Amino acid sequence: MSKAFAGVGSSGQRGVFGSGGVSGARFSCLWWKMAACGRVQPLLLLMSLCLLSVQALKPLPGFGNVRPPAAAMHQQSRAALPNPGNNAAAAAAAASSGAQSRRSTGWKLAEEQACREDVTRLCPKHTWTNNLSVLECLQDKKEDTEIATDCNHLLWNYKLNLTTDPKFESVALEVCTSTMLELKECADEERGKGYLMSCLVDHRINVTERQCHQYITKMTSIIFSDYRLICGFMDKCREDINTLQCGSIAVGEKDLHSQGEVIACLERALVREAEQQDKAHQIKDACKKSIMRVAELSADDFHLDRYLYFSCRDDRERFCENTQVGEGRVYKCLFNHKFEEAMSEKCRNALTTRQKLIAQDYKVSYSLAKACKADLRKYRCNPDTSMPRAREARLSYLLLCLESAVHRGRTVTGDCQGEMLDYRRMLMEDFSLSPEIVLVARGDKGTVDNLCQTALQTLIQSADPGADYRIDRALNEACESVIQTACKHIRSGDPMILSCLMEHLYTEKMVQDCEHRLLELQYFISRDWKLDPILYRKCQNDASRLCYTPSWNESSELMPPGAVFSCLYRHAYRTEEQGRRLTRDCKVEVQRILHQRALDVKLDPELQKRCMTDLGKWCSEKTDTGQELECLQDHLEDLVSSCRDVVGNLTELESEDIQIEALLIRACEPVIQSHCHDVADNQIDTGNLLECLVQNKHQREMNDKCAVGVTHFQLVQMKDFRFSYKFKMACKEDVLKLCPNIEKKADVVICLSTTVRNDTLQDVKDQRVSLKCRKQLRVEELEMSEDIRLEPELHDACKKDINKLCSSVAYGNAQIIECLKENKKQLSQVCHQKIFKLQETEMMDPELDYQLMRVCKQMIKRFCTESDAKNVLQCLKLNKNSELMDPKCKQMITKRQITQNTDYRLNPVLRKACKADIPKFCQSILNKASDANELEGQVISCLKLKYADQRLSGDCEDQIRVILQESALDYRLDPQLQVHCRNEIPRLCAEEAAAQEQTGQVEECLKNNLLKIKQEECKTEVLNMLKESKADIFVDPVLHTACALDLKHHCAAINPGRGRQMSCLMEALQDKQVRLQPECKRRLQDRIDMWSYAAKVAPAEGFSDLAAQVMTSPSKNYILFMIALAVSLLFLVGLLCGRITKRVTRELKDR
DSSP: OHHHHHHHHOOSTTOTTSTTSOOHHHHHHHHHHHHHHTSSOHHHHHHTTOSOOGGGOOOOTTGGGOOOOHHHHHHHHHHHOSOOHHHHHHHHHHHHHHHHHTTTTOOOGGGSHHHHHHHHHHSOGGGTTOHHHHHHHHHTSOTTSOOOHHHHHHHHHHHHHHTTOTTHHHHHHHHTHHHHHHOHHHHTSOTTSSHHHHHHHHTGGGOOOHHHHHHHHHHHHHHTTOGGGSTTHHHHHHHHHHHHTOOOOSTTSSOGGGGHHHHHHHHHHHHHHHHHGGGSOOOOHHHHHHHHHHHHHTSSOGGGSHHHHHHTHHHHHHHOTTOOSSTTHHHHHHHHTTTSTTSOHHHHHHHHHHHHHHHHOGGGOHHHHHHTHHHHHHTTOSOOTTSOHHHHHSHHHHHHHHHHHHHTTOOOOHHHHHHHHHHHHHHHHOGGGSHHHHHHHTSOTTSSHHHHHHHHHHHHHHHOTTTOGGGSHHHHHHTHHHHHHHSTTSOTTOTHHHHHHHHTTTSTTOOHHHHHHHHHHHHHHTTOGGGSHHHHHHHHHHIIIIIOOOOTTOOOSSSOHHHHHHHHHHHHTOOGGGOOOOOHHHHHHHHHHHHHHTTOGGGOHHHHHHHHHHHHHHOTTOOSTTHHHHHHHHTGGGSOHHHHHHHHHHHHHHHHOGGGOHHHHHHTHHHIIIIIHHHHTOSSOSSHHHHHHHHTTTSTTOOHHHHHHHHHHHHHHTTOGGGSHHHHHHHHHHHHHHSTTOOOHHHHHHHHHHHHHHHHHTTOSSOSSOHHHHHHHHHHHHHHTTOGGGSHHHHHHTHHHHHHHOTTSOSSTTHHHHHHHHTGGGSOHHHHHHHHHHHHHHHHOGGGOHHHHHHTHHHHHHHOTTSOGGGHHHHHHHTTTOTTSOHHHHHHHHHHHHHHHHOGGGOHHHHHHTTTHHHHHOHHHHHHOOSSSOOTTHHHHHHHHHHHTTOSOHHHHHHHHHHHHHHHHOGGGOHHHHHHTTTHHHHHOHHHHHOSSOSSHHHHHHHHTGGGOOOHHHHHHHHHHHHHHHHOGGGOHHHHHHTHHHHHHHSTTSOSSTTHHHHHHHHHHHOTTOOOOHHHHHHHHHHHHHHHHHHHHSOOSSHHHHHHHHHHSTTHHHHHHHHHHHHHHHHHHHHHHHHHHHHHHHHHHHO
């Protein structure tokens, strides 16, 4: 080895700088051509430039002190440089003379007059004895450092001549002896063509000999110090350099230390070409390859990228002082600090250019190419000769290919995944690294949207932040506090972090900046199902089986990424009868995505695409969370058909699984936990949770947000029966058969209800509506009764009345309906008619009376558990006066009784019992009746009079007796009395009418003040009451209460009704042997006086009326006896007179 280096150090025939030496271009040409022609794998060349630490290198023995002969230097200077200048010639001559005088001790750069001052000033003293150390010291100084021009030329000539050594292979063989034994493929290379050096560079990472490694590293640093030393570069790029004005190619015109700027200029031009295409200068293909090759070969050591090295010297010391040189580590360190404020603008720009080159060709990143070399080969991600190399070499293609392997469950080495993570983060940090985005961003407004969307989508897929949120540094920083509080149970970097953040979107734990960043990312993830790694992992087999999807890094026009998820969720909610379904794990993930999409319209690509116009037209002011979808649902009939279909399908899906409506579920969490946790925990929801929420809408756990959300969904359901999943599934066949061409749910319910009612009334054996539909129909009817808005026809008819009479009343709990009922007399004719029909329906089916069922819920459980649903009100009426009856329920029952007594049609029991009596006795009243107005109790009053006359049928008499008994206790139950005595009651009985509990006081007051009543109609009503009380003591509650004990003692065996018990008491009163209770005796005497007065004031209008009065009189027996006695006397008188007359006649005949 010493002999070899001695030869290198001499100036004789064996000197490396002799006239027979290989030119500087020859070595670099051999190296360059081998790398370019494929003799050397590009990736291996890239890897060969690692582990360089220029400051730490020690000089090779003998090699560091080579000297350039003056003649050779002068000749090379003139051959290589067009205009060396006088200063260059002087420097060469000086170097020649100095070298000759010190031949025995070796030529020293530090001793040359041209560089002595600069070396002394700039280089440490211990380096002066080694030429290469001096060379490294001077060529690595800052650009603004002043180095003498003569010294600059001397250095460049030295480097040029250094590369002409014909003995490189011999030196390599001696320096790398052990390595050559280990690397047999290098030892077998043909000599004299430079292949040996290329092989050593290829296997540089396997070289363990320190001096051999230093030898290769130093030669690399010499060549890359000036682009003119790189073989072929100047020839291939001369024209582009001149055209782009990238700098001088002649010595003396520019500081040789700035020659790195020439390559930097070409690199920037190459980047501009990718970003601007036709608008930028088109660099020749040969020059492009040379530029990219230079970038590749300088990938391991940032010293080799001269422009970046000089631009970032200070920044390297500031940010990466402790980062070891080699394997691209300094590059990566600087990349990580690129956006820090302390980073200089010049270095940031140089780093961006380097990153853009990496984006165009991944091999420009030494660490990535090295770490992923085996994986690229394993998963066939290397350039395909049948495809354009530009696409295959792109960083995005490499990332997509390797990410596809990861998503398919294949093994990718940890080092490679680490590098992928770094570069995915790099792409996310700076959009300008993606030339497609820069290109479309500079396009004309209006034509950019789709192209920009596609470019951004490609970037997101390449970076794949869904797999690791940390890739999006902006998101990571913005959401750090949320992750630490809400998602701390999830491992850092886990894909579930994004799902966790989405679950807390629009919650108290979410911060605004994180919300914005999260929605930005989710916007793109929602448009490509593959970008959600959990969804892809769970559903890739289902997607391939059911949706015929391509692989992860491929696309298909037949099944674009956005259509795949639509396909998955269509299969997710299929029944077994409908065909193939998703696996359980996949369905869970599909539901998770649907829940997330419901948070914001922008996260539903199909909805946003088809409804953009409608959103602007109808919902421009609805910008709060969740309002946009609600607005679209509210304007469903006004939407364009394509948008209406999308909104309808989504609403139909929500009706099956309301948990998709994530904001609603959050608001309803308390009531779900208290009342609906059983159905909420089910993996498969078939509308049960929504039904449970509706049923518990008025529980104390129900908050305003939840109640409003549930009601809104109920209102939306009314637009189409398909929006009620359980109703749709139970009744779809019945709807098609019985109610075709009807879509609105309210109309469908009316249609089916009418069919059921008609079949029931006609006693049809086989009802046309199926049993399962009838059951669900019942549920829908009950739900609709809770809010007038759920009955659109009624609501539309009464809108004006609601605004006028019930504007302060809240919707829900049937409060508006109750308000309209209470103000029935003030309603418009149309609304009045609808309310009357509603009441008629409710009286026939009390379960539909929401207020009654709500207020009396507990009393129904207490008293009416065994009663049929349609007899609930009847049961409550029977138990109304029980001590256990709730006061509020009792009040509600009274309201319903008042309503029933206004019109016999509102009392189905009475109507049925008196169906023959009403036409027989009250036809004149029926002739005046109309559907829009109640009869104000006229028919019932008519039946009461006939009851007093004892002319009703048995069933009808029983019902009228009940009505009489009820109205005797509460004057409000007698509509005719209220109508005719509305002025007299406040005047004569104000105190009694004001009493909260009515026990017949008002009626008693009116009876006692009969003589004071001025209005004849009122007096007639009171007299009718007296007349009715003669027929049944139970109709007179005051008298009945006073005589209760006497009835029990003296009349227990007598059946009530038809005045029998009253007659019993009257007889007891006249019987001196019977002692009645003083109060009973007094009340009876009062009643006798009243009846006597009534007889005088209201005499019988005819024989039938007189007969009826006699039959209902308490002295009926006495009157009948007297009548019979009178008739008998008359008969006897007749007989007697007849005999006298006959005797007189006979006497006349005898004459």
